[in-house]
Amino acid sequence: MKVPANLKYTSSHEWVRQESDGTVTVGITEFAQDALGDLVYVELPEVGRQVKGGEACAVVESVKAASDVYAPIAGEVVAINESLKDKPESINADAFGAWMFRLKPVNAGDLGALLDAAGYEAAVAANK
Amino acid sequence: MSLKRTPLYAVHVAAGAKMVDFGGWEMPLHYGSQIEEHHAVRRKAGMFDVSHMRVVDLDGAGSRDFLRTLLANDVLKLTPGKALYSCMLNESGGVIDDLIAYWIHTDHYRLVVNAATADKDIAWMHKVAHDRKLPVAILPRRELAMIAVQGPQARALLREVIEGLDGDAAAAIDRLKPFTAAVVDEFFIARTGYTGEDGCEIVLPADEAPDLWQRLVAEGVAQCGLGARDTLRLEAGMALYGQDMDETVTPLESGLAWTVDFKEPRDFIGRAALEKQLAAGHLRQLVGLKLLDKGVLRAHQKVTTAHGTGEITSGTYSPTLECSIALARVPAGVAVGDTVQVDIRGKPARTLVTKYPFVRNGKALI
Numbered sequence: 001m002k003v004p005a006n007l008k009y010t011s012s013h014e015w016v017r018q019e020s021d022g023t024v025t026v027g028i029t030e031f032a033q034d035a036l037g038d039l040v041y042v043e044l045p046e047v048g049r050q051v052k053g054g055e056a057c058a059v060v061e062s063v064k065a066a067s068d069v070y071a072p073i074a075g076e077v078v079a080i081n082e083s084l085k086d087k088p089e090s091i092n093a094d095a096f097g098a099w100m101f102r103l104k105p106v107n108a109g110d111l112g113a114l115l116d117a118a119g120y121e122a123a124v125a126a127n128k
Numbered sequence: 129m130s131l132k133r134t135p136l137y138a139v140h141v142a143a144g145a146k147m148v149d150f151g152g153w154e155m156p157l158h159y160g161s162q163i164e165e166h167h168a169v170r171r172k173a174g175m176f177d178v179s180h181m182r183v184v185d186l187d188g189a190g191s192r193d194f195l196r197t198l199l200a201n202d203v204l205k206l207t208p209g210k211a212l213y214s215c216m217l218n219e220s221g222g223v224i225d226d227l228i229a230y231w232i233h234t235d236h237y238r239l240v241v242n243a244a245t246a247d248k249d250i251a252w253m254h255k256v257a258h259d260r261k262l263p264v265a266i267l268p269r270r271e272l273a274m275i276a277v278q279g280p281q282a283r284a285l286l287r288e289v290i291e292g293l294d295g296d297a298a299a300a301i302d303r304l305k306p307f308t309a310a311v312v313d314e315f316f317i318a319r320t321g322y323t324g325e326d327g328c329e330i331v332l333p334a335d336e337a338p339d340l341w342q343r344l345v346a347e348g349v350a351q352c353g354l355g356a357r358d359t360l361r362l363e364a365g366m367a368l369y370g371q372d373m374d375e376t377v378t379p380l381e382s383g384l385a386w387t388v389d390f391k392e393p394r395d396f397i398g399r400a401a402l403e404k405q406l407a408a409g410h411l412r413q414l415v416g417l418k419l420l421d422k423g424v425l426r427a428h429q430k431v432t433t434a435h436g437t438g439e440i441t442s443g444t445y446s447p448t449l450e451c452s453i454a455l456a457r458v459p460a461g462v463a464v465g466d467t468v469q470v471d472i473r474g475k476p477a478r479t480l481v482t483k484y485p486f487v488r489n490g491k492a493l494i
Contacts, residue, residue, distance in 0.1 A: 037146075037355065038163045040445040041424050041452075059473070061424045063162050063359060063445050066473075085422075092161075 001124070002030045004096055008111060009120035010072045015096060016114055023078055024111065025099045028060060028069060031124055033095040036062040039088040044080040045101055051075060053110060058100055060091065073110035075103035134179035135273045135334035139341055143351055151244030153180040156353040166359050166447040168350035169323050170490050173279035175341070175349050176357050182246035183269040183331055184253070186237040190262035195229060195237060198256055200379060200396055202389035206231040211307045211320055214387055215379045216249065217398030221405060222375035223382065225249045226367065228320060230309045238309075238316070240274070240329075242369050256397065273337035277349060278327035278360075280490060283319070286328055289343045290315070301328065322357065324364025324488045359444050362453065365416065365485030371427055372414065372441040372455055378402055381457060383414030383484075410460050412438065416484035417454040417470070418494060421477040425454035425470060431479070432469045435461035440470065448487045449494070455484065 003009070008016040013032035017025040033039070041061040051057045056068035057077070079102040084090065091098040105111065115123060131154035140147065145156035156177065158165060168174040186194065195203045201214035208231055216224045225245040230238045241249045246268070253266050277286045283301060291298040300310040301317060306326075309318035316331035332340065345351060358368070365383075367373055373382035380388065380402055388402060405411065417440070419425050425443030438458030446453045454470075462468065464483050469476040482494045 034146075037158060038161055040163075041422065043423070061445070063447070064157075064355060066424065066426065 001121070002096070003117045003121050005117045007096070008072070008114035008116065009123075010070065010114060011120075011123045012070050014070060014072050016072045016111070017099075018111060019102070022108065023102050023104050024073070024075070025102050026069075026072060027099045028091065028095060029120070030095040032067075033092050036060060036064070036067060038063050039091050042084040042088045042091070042100070044082075044084065045077045047077050047080060049077045051077065051103070060088070069100060071103065072114055073103065074106040076106075078102050078104045132180070134177055135337045136177045136179060136275075136341055139338050140177065140351075145351070145353060148354070150180070150354055151242075153243055155180060156351075158353040158355045159351045162353065162355035162359070163447045165350055165352040165356035169279045169325055169352060169356065169360055170448055170487070171280070173277060173282040173285050173327075173349045174352040174356065175278070175282075175344055176276045176352050176354075177273075177341075178276050178329070179273040179334070179337065180243035181274055182241050182243060182249075183272050183274065184239040184241060184246075184250060185267040185269055186235075186239065186264055187267065188235055188264040190257070190264040191235045191237055194257055194260070194262045194264040196394055197260055197262070197396055198253065199229065200388045200398060200402075202392060202394060202396075203229055203231060203237070204392065205389070208233045209308045209310060211309060211318060215373075215384060216252070217379070217396070217402075218375060219397060219401065221378040221380075221398040221401030223369070223373045223377065223379060224252055224375060226369050226373070226384075228318075230318065232309075232311060245369065271334055272331050273334045274329060274331045275337060275341060275344075276321055276323075276327065276329045277344060278321045278323040278325045280326060282325065282327035282349070285344065285347045285349050286330070289340065289347050292343070293340070304328070322364070322366055323360040324366070324485060325360075325490070359447055362442050362444050362455065363446050363448055363485070363487035365455070367414075367455070368442055377457070378405055380405055381412045381414070383455070412457050412459055413462065414441070414455055414457055415462060415464070416482040416486060416494065417443075417456050417468070418449075418480045418482050418486075419452035419454075419470070419477060420467070420480055423472050423477055424452045425472070425477075425479070430471045431456050431458055432471070432476070433458055433462045433466065435459040438462070446486060449492055453482075453486050454479075
């Protein structure tokens with residue numbers, strides 16, 4: 001399984017990338033897209049929405065089922081990937097490239113609580 | 129309890145299938161892309177391992193009377209080799225299972241029932257045969273495998289493959305009319321399916337199934353999982369047992385009134401309950417839905433109409449129509465063309481009531 005070392009992760013299968021401007025970019029992992037199967041619909045949060053850490057703020061729907069995507073940390077939604085609305089399958093093609101939303105963290109220190117690549121791989125293995 | 133496996137289990141795993149628990153069976157969900165598998169069946173040919181379904185053979189002087197009691201549809205209208213779709217009802221008219229009955233010849237019939245309900249079905253059959261004192265042997269055939277080959281090119285490709293194994297069986301495929309079956313040597317070949325496309329279902333000895341499967345792969349038939357099977361059957365407007373109907377509803381409220389045969393004065397189980405329901409009127413109906421807003425319709429979502437509320441029984445994304453479709457049970461009075469609201473995660477979504485099937489033989493019908 002592909003788990004890039006430069007990203008942070010949640011046990012609910014979101015990946016988190018820290019940007020140079022202090023924001024964080026969020027998507028779902030390769031493991032998540034593989035488990036969901038062909039994605040056909042993505043619902044993204046409104047820009048400007050304040051989310052709590054662990055709050056459901058987006059939905060990905062595959063042919064099979066709908067799944068919530070959670071905010072990895074508290075923050076304000078400052079951007080969403082509009083192109084996913086017409087091309088949800090781009091998440092299947094490149095889960096770590098097809099970002100979903102960008103947050104401005106309330107507290108940058110919250111990132112420290114997220115999993116690193118090794119921790120995420122261990123979490124996935126433990127749930128198998 | 130460990131999951132049951134079909135004779136093709138190792139073939140699926142070697143092909144990289146994502147295996148899932150389906151009613152106690154470890155079955156392939158897809159082999160990579162469920163949507164591509166769906167399109168393969170609509171456009172060319174795909175195949176499904178349906179060995180988890182149970183073949184039950186009936187034999188004996190009482191087999192016809194037994195089926196005329198057991199089934200809501202009437203096997204009297206069959207000719208040898210012909211297939212009949214029917215529900216098997218309880219005394220309240222609730223659906224115990226839906227099945228296909230083939231008349232092979234004389235006193236010999238073959239039933240194909242759903243995997244998850246097979247044990248319950250067979251127990252019920254024994255009870256009915258015993259209570260009605262009908263001389264019929266009920267013979268579950270768990271040693272057999274079943275492969276469904278479906279799509280516009282399915283029969284031609286299957287014929288090519290079978291030609292190399294059994295010339296007589298290949299000739300039988302040429303002669304098969306829709307909804308009929310032929311028994312040739314160790315093959316039982318039926319021109320039936322669950323996708324809305326032409327094709328065949330082949331029943332054969334378990335140890336021969338992997339070879340036939342691999343030969344079909346080599347001939348260009350796509351391996352398809354249960355995911356594509358579900359989107360194909362829903363586009364084709366075919367009911368799924370346990371979702372669109374079960375023991376709590378009758379066929380009359382499940383879009384299956386056409387499978388109930390009241391013509392002869394025949395005492396089939398559930399008849400009295402169905403006649404009472406018809407006399408009372410105001411039956412709920414199964415309708416098609418097409419989502420006008422964005423999102424995906426799912427089973428159990430609430431449907432609000434001008435005539436009261438209903439519920440989605442099956443919903444999915446339709447790869448052929450590129451929108452979401454569903455079957456829903458709604459009150460009497462709701463008509464094709466009405467706009468209704470479906471509650472998707474707390475938000476009302478505009479949805480059009482349509483006729484179904486949605487797709488047949490590769491063509492959109494709505």
